[in-house]
Amino acid sequence: MKKKLMKFFIKIKKYNYKKYIHENILFLTTVISLLINATLVRFFTVGNYFEIKPLLADLAITIFLCSFAYLFRPKKRINYYMTLSVFLTFICLANSVYYTFYTSFISVSLILTSLQISEVGDAVVENVLQLKDFVLLIQPFIVLFVYRNLKRSQYFGKEKLGYGRKIMIPNLIFAFFLFLLFFSTLTGVELSRLNNQWNREFLIMKVGVYTYQINDIVKSLEPRIHAFFGYEEVAREVADYYKNNQLEHKTNKYTNIFKGKNIITIHAESIQTFAMDLEFNDEEVTPNLNKLAREGLHFTNFYSQVGVGTSSDSEFTLNTSLMPSSIGTVFVSYWDREYITIPKLLKEQDYYSFSMHGNNGTFWNRLAMHKQLGYNRYYHKADFVIDEKIGLGLSDKSFFRQAVPKIKNIADKYKNFYGTMIMLTNHTPFSEVEAYGEFPVDMKIEVTNEEDITELVSVPYMEGTKLGNYLKATHYADEALGQFIQDLDNEGLLENTVIIIYGDHDARLPKKDYIKLYNYDPYNDEVIDKDDEMYVPVDYYTYELNRKVPFIIWTKDKKIKKEVDLVMGMYDILPTLGNMFGFHSPYQLGTDIFSVKENVVVFPNGNWLTNKLYYNNQKEEYLLLEDTVITQEYIDKYIEHADNVLTISNYIIMYDYIRRQKETEMLMQEYKE
Ligand code: GP9
Ligand code: MN
Numbered sequence: 001m002k003k004k005l006m007k008f009f010i011k012i013k014k015y016n017y018k019k020y021i022h023e024n025i026l027f028l029t030t031v032i033s034l035l036i037n038a039t040l041v042r043f044f045t046v047g048n049y050f051e052i053k054p055l056l057a058d059l060a061i062t063i064f065l066c067s068f069a070y071l072f073r074p075k076k077r078i079n080y081y082m083t084l085s086v087f088l089t090f091i092c093l094a095n096s097v098y099y100t101f102y103t104s105f106i107s108v109s110l111i112l113t114s115l116q117i118s119e120v121g122d123a124v125v126e127n128v129l130q131l132k133d134f135v136l137l138i139q140p141f142i143v144l145f146v147y148r149n150l151k152r153s154q155y156f157g158k159e160k161l162g163y164g165r166k167i168m169i170p171n172l173i174f175a176f177f178l179f180l181l182f183f184s185t186l187t188g189v190e191l192s193r194l195n196n197q198w199n200r201e202f203l204i205m206k207v208g209v210y211t212y213q214i215n216d217i218v219k220s221l222e223p224r225i226h227a228f229f230g231y232e233e234v235a236r237e238v239a240d241y242y243k244n245n246q247l248e249h250k251t252n253k254y255t256n257i258f259k260g261k262n263i264i265t266i267h268a269e270s271i272q273t274f275a276m277d278l279e280f281n282d283e284e285v286t287p288n289l290n291k292l293a294r295e296g297l298h299f300t301n302f303y304s305q306v307g308v309g310t311s312s313d314s315e316f317t318l319n320t321s322l323m324p325s326s327i328g329t330v331f332v333s334y335w336d337r338e339y340i341t342i343p344k345l346l347k348e349q350d351y352y353s354f355s356m357h358g359n360n361g362t363f364w365n366r367l368a369m370h371k372q373l374g375y376n377r378y379y380h381k382a383d384f385v386i387d388e389k390i391g392l393g394l395s396d397k398s399f400f401r402q403a404v405p406k407i408k409n410i411a412d413k414y415k416n417f418y419g420t421m422i423m424l425t426n427h428t429p430f431s432e433v434e435a436y437g438e439f440p441v442d443m444k445i446e447v448t449n450e451e452d453i454t455e456l457v458s459v460p461y462m463e464g465t466k467l468g469n470y471l472k473a474t475h476y477a478d479e480a481l482g483q484f485i486q487d488l489d490n491e492g493l494l495e496n497t498v499i500i501i502y503g504d505h506d507a508r509l510p511k512k513d514y515i516k517l518y519n520y521d522p523y524n525d526e527v528i529d530k531d532d533e534m535y536v537p538v539d540y541y542t543y544e545l546n547r548k549v550p551f552i553i554w555t556k557d558k559k560i561k562k563e564v565d566l567v568m569g570m571y572d573i574l575p576t577l578g579n580m581f582g583f584h585s586p587y588q589l590g591t592d593i594f595s596v597k598e599n600v601v602v603f604p605n606g607n608w609l610t611n612k613l614y615y616n617n618q619k620e621e622y623l624l625l626e627d628t629v630i631t632q633e634y635i636d637k638y639i640e641h642a643d644n645v646l647t648i649s650n651y652i653i654m655y656d657y658i659r660r661q662k663e664t665e666m667l668m669q670e671y672k673e
Helices: 002-014 017-023 025-044 052-071 074-102 108-119 122-127 131-136 138-152 165-184 188-196 200-226 231-245 287-295 310-320 342-347 363-373 396-413 466-490 511-518 540-545 570-581 632-654 657-672
Strands: 262-268 297-299 351-357 377-379 416-422 443-448 454-459 497-503 551-554 562-564 613-616 621-624
Touching: 017 025, 025 052, 025 074, 025 131, 025 138, 025 200, 052 074, 052 165, 052 200, 074 131, 074 138, 074 200, 131 138, 188 200, 231 632, 231 657, 262 310, 262 466, 287 466, 287 497, 287 551, 310 342, 310 363, 310 416, 310 570, 342 351, 342 416, 342 570, 351 363, 351 396, 363 377, 396 416, 396 466, 466 497, 466 511, 497 570, 511 540, 540 613, 613 632, 632 657
Parallel strands: 262 416, 262 497, 297 562, 351 377, 351 416
Antiparallel strands: 297 551, 443 454, 497 551, 613 621
């Protein structure tokens, strides 16, 4: 054995590396350049680059994939290398762009969703495709460049370059061993996260972009395959979860208070709570929203829980009290599953449900999915006259104006209704500033000139920034909303109606703009120094907590005026409204906010929030929000809860649990009879 090993090492020592490199130039160029691209993606996104684990994984995968080129004759290999290069570069580029837009990574089942992104058109080009992304595009050109030079120097004619399995197999074996080495270094946590796949940032950090993407393909296919096999175990876990976690429904002062009333839910596109607190030159950004908040039930710590499906995820979570799916988007990938939803639950009380939106009916697959959610009708772009277009479609003002007579008709025809109004104008990139109308976001300061005369001078402040433009768009949306409430009132539609307003998700505004907003020095038109004691830092937690969105329940009689500061998530809406309107879903994952003393908001990436702390699951650390002592048990309890909520929700969605459970129950019933 010892002798054999010695021989092996002598062989390695004697090996003619120069010859090897010379004979495999194109192979090595492709492997190395693809490795660099994968490393760059990590560097551009999660910020780590020199990490052994992902490097090993990326190297193993690139060698593995490039090895197949040896099945072709030397001259023909370029076609294979180029196809592979373009494909993997596309994966790298798509992930980098996607990260800029969603702070997450691409999922294969989201390829359909990327069609939606292309509809967001200039939003991507203006805000997402950054200079750094173009660096990734160089890779295929490097391979082509090296090939051209080799060709010119008669490399393919002169040299005796081998091909076939004899060369391919040792490379494959080497790649396999590298991958095994990488795999052996993975910790239990890393393996379990690979299995769950929802902590995408963590995965890219630890396993690299290629392994992540392959794992994603496997995970995307898995539920479809498992749906035939592993269902029994899944069904048992889901049933156990609800048996152990279902809160007994307690009645409270809000129980059934709105029974028999109509509901108009306003999906306020990209409106964030921080905008409600802002004033520019004594003008509120959102005077109408603020008035409704003062007069109604105002939930001041409300968070949206969207994944990559943004608007559509909010519509899904609100209507089902389930979390967005961790792979793909429910509206696109799992629209054909059965769900218990608000429209379906209200149907049992004879409600007519509708939704309205000024964009294409197919956007986010709403035409199919709204029907599946139980809406009787989805009014979209084709149902409106597009007399004023801003951004993605019909302007909010025109949308609401045209919606009122439609709602009036519905109100005249049906006993009760539940309507969802999806706003649109306040959508990234917030670039149609002129269309939003006049709302200066400058600052007026008093300046004394040389003649000792004091005058008011305007300094730019937020003018020209993305956040500034966003506030102009938000002001427009607020005006549209105020007018809508007024028009509904004029038609007598507010007498028996509860208005519900929610921000669907944050606007993904740049951190640097928040820094300017909170740290502006108007006299020098710049941001104050970091060392200044007045400096307000904007770190990870400030940013995440600032993603808070409004949630307001309002009635014209102002009888339910109250501020609720318990943290609350989109998944708590169904149970909370259920308590007020008299319905209940056995599969709800949130809680009626008036039935609990403490609440937790679970985010799709595994982060969670209570009134006491914000837990960062990516880094396994937290920010304390109250002056209190936190025990490890407290943290462990909620980590487990977050994990359960995400797992159970995914099971229900992917395995079509509700439909299958119903079918089983029906079969049992038949059997009994
Ligand atoms: C599109 C609109 C915006 O119709 O709802 O969707 P988003 O980009 O916010 O998910
Ligand atoms: Mn949205």
